[in-house]
Amino acid sequence: DVKVTQSSRYLVKRTGEKVFLECVQDMDHENMFWYRQDPGLGLRLIYFSYDVKMKEKGDIPEGYSVSREKKERFSLILESASTNQTSMYLCASSLVRDRSSPNYGYTFGSGTRLTVV
């Protein structure tokens, strides 16, 4: 099975800190995504990447940046954490060439619950 691993399950950071959230997938997926989940708002796309060093803004990129230096790793960066970035962050990946197969889908990590104090 494809695995998407997020490095931390829970994280507490102080306002103004630079925060790195790491995501690694082990099945050579081209696409990787970062979502933010908040009660009543569902999952909102922050950034996604379809190749190494490529990135696209999602719906809510403000206050975030990303890095994809290797195909298997996609990092979300909070340059200066703020309390309104307290949330659950979910990473996902998908395989482009699977699109015509019954196996096509998106695989999610377990999430990182970030609290900024």
Added chain:
Amino acid sequence: AQSVTQLDSQVPVFEEAPVELRCNYSSSVSVYLFWYVQYPNQGLQLLLKYLSGSTLVKGINGFEAEFNKSQTSFHLRKPSVHISDTAEYFCAVSARNSGNTPLVFGKGTRLSVIA
């Protein structure tokens, strides 16, 4: 661009009763459709998906969904719910015409099964 509307934010239902969670989508292109479930303090788990073929899709845990292209809907159903089905359910779509397309989610429906 795509958008998803889950018509009910909360659905309470008695154990062993049937349930329907409603999902409508908007898209200018053909889409793939997904339902995910999230149990308390856990990540997202795929319930079922519609890629092509039969419009009635069966998933895990006795759930099924029907794709209705004319009504742009993908409602989720279960004939008899259990306490263990208490969770949050998310409907999602992705564009069929591109390999590099993210999932777009609805805001979720919280299903509460009452004993």
